[in-house]
Amino acid sequence: MRGIGPFLKDAWRLSRPYFMTSEERWSARGLLLAIITMNMTIVGVSVVFNFWRREFYNTLQDKDWHAFLDLIFLYRVTPDGIIPGFSELATIHIVLAVYSIYLNQLLQIRWRTWLTREFLTEWLADRAYYNISLTADRAAIGTDNPDQRIAEDLRDFTENTLGLALGLLSNAVSMSSFIVILWGLSGDVELFGIPIPGYMVWVALAYAVLGTWLTHLVGNPLAILSFRQQRVEADFRYALVRIRENMEGIALYRGEHEEGVTLRERFAAVIANWRQIMTRTKMLNSLVVGYSQIAVVFPIVVAAPRYFSGAMQLGGMMQTVGAFGTVQETMSWFIQSYADLAKWRAIVERLSTFDQAIVKARADSNGGFVMSNGTAGTTSLRDVTVSLPDGTRLLDGADLTFTAGHSVVITGRTGSGKSTLFRVLAGIWPFGHGEVTVPSRSFFLPQRPYIPLGTLRHVITYPNTVDAYSQADIDQALTDAGLPQLICRLDSDDNWPQRLSGGEQQRIALARALLAKPDWIFLDEATASLDPKAETDLYAVLKERLPQTTLVSIAHRPSVASFHDEKLLFTRAEGSAGTLVAVAALPEIAGE
Numbered sequence: 130m131r132g133i134g135p136f137l138k139d140a141w142r143l144s145r146p147y148f149m150t151s152e153e154r155w156s157a158r159g160l161l162l163a164i165i166t167m168n169m170t171i172v173g174v175s176v177v178f179n180f181w182r183r184e185f186y187n188t189l190q191d192k193d194w195h196a197f198l199d200l201i202f203l204y205r206v207t208p209d210g211i212i213p214g215f216s217e218l219a220t221i222h223i224v225l226a227v228y229s230i231y232l233n234q235l236l237q238i239r240w241r242t243w244l245t246r247e248f249l250t251e252w253l254a255d256r257a258y259y260n261i262s263l264t265a266d267r268a269a270i271g272t273d274n275p276d277q278r279i280a281e282d283l284r285d286f287t288e289n290t291l292g293l294a295l296g297l298l299s300n301a302v303s304m305s306s307f308i309v310i311l312w313g314l315s316g317d318v319e320l321f322g323i324p325i326p327g328y329m330v331w332v333a334l335a336y337a338v339l340g341t342w343l344t345h346l347v348g349n350p351l352a353i354l355s356f357r358q359q360r361v362e363a364d365f366r367y368a369l370v371r372i373r374e375n376m377e378g379i380a381l382y383r384g385e386h387e388e389g390v391t392l393r394e395r396f397a398a399v400i401a402n403w404r405q406i407m408t409r410t411k412m413l414n415s416l417v418v419g420y421s422q423i424a425v426v427f428p429i430v431v432a433a434p435r436y437f438s439g440a441m442q443l444g445g446m447m448q449t450v451g452a453f454g455t456v457q458e459t460m461s462w463f464i465q466s467y468a469d470l471a472k473w474r475a476i477v478e479r480l481s482t483f484d485q486a487i488v489k490a491r492a493d494s495n496g497g498f499v500m501s502n503g504t505a506g507t508t509s510l511r512d513v514t515v516s517l518p519d520g521t522r523l524l525d526g527a528d529l530t531f532t533a534g535h536s537v538v539i540t541g542r543t544g545s546g547k548s549t550l551f552r553v554l555a556g557i558w559p560f561g562h563g564e565v566t567v568p569s570r571s572f573f574l575p576q577r578p579y580i581p582l583g584t585l586r587h588v589i590t591y592p593n594t595v596d597a598y599s600q601a602d603i604d605q606a607l608t609d610a611g612l613p614q615l616i617c618r619l620d621s622d623d624n625w626p627q628r629l630s631g632g633e634q635q636r637i638a639l640a641r642a643l644l645a646k647p648d649w650i651f652l653d654e655a656t657a658s659l660d661p662k663a664e665t666d667l668y669a670v671l672k673e674r675l676p677q678t679t680l681v682s683i684a685h686r687p688s689v690a691s692f693h694d695e696k697l698l699f700t701r702a703e704g705s706a707g708t709l710v711a712v713a714a715l716p717e718i719a720g721e
Contacts, residue, residue, distance in 0.1 A: 136474055139481035144290060147243050160236040164291075167229040168299045174222050176306050179451050181212050187444030233291055241287045248279050248484075255494035256557050257487045263518055263559070274363035278483045282359070282476050289473040293466060304459035311452040314445065329453050332431055337460030340420045344464040348413040351468060354406045356475035361402050365395040376627065410468065417464055424461070428453035497562025498553065502569040506533045508554065508649065508681070513563030514706075515546065515553055523549055525706035527563075533648070536680040538690055539709070541699030546707050547683045548576075550699070551653040554681075572647035576654035578638035580626040586619040589640055598644050609670045610640035611663065631658035639667055643674055650675070652682045661688050668692040690714065 148157050181200065184207055188196040199205045203214045252258050252275060261272045312327035325331065372379060372388055379388055428450045436446040463470075503509070508531040515524040523546030531537055541547050552558035553565060555573045580588055586595045589603060598606075604616050612633065629637065635658050642650050650671070656664040665688050671680065672692055682689060690696055696714065701707030 136477060140290070140473075140477045143244075143286065143477065143480055143484070146247070147240055151243060153239065153243055157236065157240065160232055160239070164229055164232050164236065164295060165298065167225050167232070168295055169302055171222065171225050171229065172299060172303050172306060174218060174225070175303065175455070176310070177213065178218055178222075179307070179310060179448055179455070180207075180209060181215065181218065182451050183444040183448035184212050185215075185444065186447040187442050190443045233295070237287045237291055240291075241284055244283045244287065245279060248283065248487075251484075251487050251491070252279070255491040257490035257494070259557055260490035260493055260559050261486055272483075272486050273360060274367060275483065277359065277363040277366075278479055282479050282483075285472070286476050286480055289469060289476060293469060293473055296466065297462065300459040300462040303455055307452045307455040307459070311449070311456050314441075314449045314452060329428075329431055329449070330456065333428075333453055333457040333460060336424075336427065336457055337464075340416075340461055341463045343416055344413065344420075344467050347416055348409065348467045348471060351406065351409055351413065351471035352474045354402060354409060355472045356478055358399075358402050358406060359475060359479060361395070361398040365392070365399050368392055368395050374626070413467065417467070420461070420464060424454065424457055428457065493559045496559035498556070498558075499564045500556045501564070501566050503566035504568065506568075507531065507566065508568060508571075509564075509566045510553075511564035511566075513553065513561065513565060515549055515558070515561040517549070518560055521704075522706040523701065524561075524708075527709070529709060531679070531681055533568075533679050534677075535695060536682070536693040537695045537697060538680075538682045538684055538693040539697045539699055540683070540685050541701070541707075545699045545701045547699050548653050551575075551651060551683055554651055568648050570648040572642050572645050572650045574638050574642060574650065574652045574655035576657055578634045578655075580629065580634055580637070582625075584620050584622045585615060585625060588625050589619070589637060590644065591641065593645075602644060606640040606643040609643055609674060610636040610667070612636050612640065632663070635659060636667070639671070642671070646675060647678060649679050649681065652680065652684070654683055654685075656684070656689075661686060664688065687714065 148154055148161070151157070184196075184205060185200050188200060196205060199214065200212065201215050204217070205212045205214075258275065261275065308330055311333070312330050315327045315329035368391055372392075379385065429446075431453065432441075432446050432449045435441050435449075436443070441449065458465075498513075510527055510529040513524060513527045513529075514522060515527075516522050539547055539550070549558060551573070553561065554567055556565065556567065579591070581591050584595070586603065589607065590597050603619065607613060607616055626634075635656055638655060656667055659667065664686065668680075668689060669692070671678070680693060682693060684690075696712050697709045698712045699707055699709055
């Protein structure tokens, strides 16, 4: 955790855009102003209540029935002015309290909506989400659990920021208002022969300062513990999600025991950190609750000498006690809010580091590569060096040209760097440098296709909209891809990532390519889950349906080679950069 100064700067940096530069800034300011006005009015009502309390208790002491009724239902004229009845004050307070909370929640959801939209836009732009996932250091600050930071931390940030800021403002105004009242009610007291005016103000201040210092001393570690708790909770939840997404694979491997061990280990981290929070919270609550309980009787004890001396009536004493309690309570805001402040600081830290990670990831979106969209005639690499995140070089100064109409198949041993070369051509690999030219109408098919949530029609037309293609085109693409049985289920919303087999998912990806009709298709083991005959049939379909499309395939089966005009072998010795060598036929190599 950094110091208070940098932390407050981060909090302001996260808050400023919505209220200062966003398209919603005027409505946001209007809502905030309305909430502040209501809160300040509530403080004003509390001040009136303080004077009402004095008159009410004096009325009880004097046994004045008519004055009692006036102070409950109507109003009463006093030397200090007109005191409204309890009914009027309570009605005003209830309306203000209800609508201040309502408008606060409205501002929260609007602010959260705007922040979520901005963070999602930044996270998805320039493939920041992908570059962050490539971070080699698992403990890298700001890169873990982006789902939690966007879904939960943004929600908690808006809620805590408004709650704490408005609470601080209300308490500051209440304190200044009631200090004036308490100062006038306190009178003077002599200490060592020196008269001290407004002595109850100084007693309240000393009491609050002592409590604040002790609270900070005891509760300071909570900020770090809260930060860590959010991370271990997210790690545990992520492990559970991984099981849900890979149920079949785990079942086939009989991996239940290992998954159970992993889950228990991650949950143990949750419990261990939570126990530290429990211990520290117990210490903090002991202090806070004890402080609050003493505060119940403390102002009565302090004001009692003046009451018993006859310097004030019962009403005056109750007004003094109320004013003292409010001053002491507002001065103790830090004590009462310490746990929330610790949580807020952890949230700001997580969002700030996440935002910085996004900025860095976007800046490194292409690494040292210069990407350009050339004509449909060629795909080329010029002086291209490709590295892994740890700096290991896969290619060094490579020059390569693929010509339109001249399909190429690339093979090589596992780990040689073929798939990384595929990512370089796709423009998503940030580690390396050089010039890469790929025609704009290109389509990339990875070994593991992405299957989004939604209807099957959405799955097939992805990343385009469901109305981008006609029904006839979709039916034809599914038939050509060997999935005619799915035509009747196009509008079914199912768990398609689990419902479709690996081979069916690869067929879906090929159906997308048939619909897109690109000039170039780059395939990275895109048919590896199919049997050799099905693989051959699908390549034949691609050649038949897209005769003008150039194929660049990463594959291992010799049967694929017949659909390509040139064959390249990616060879790389351990610890050195690789090379691409033209060969007459694909060797038998175990696939990646």
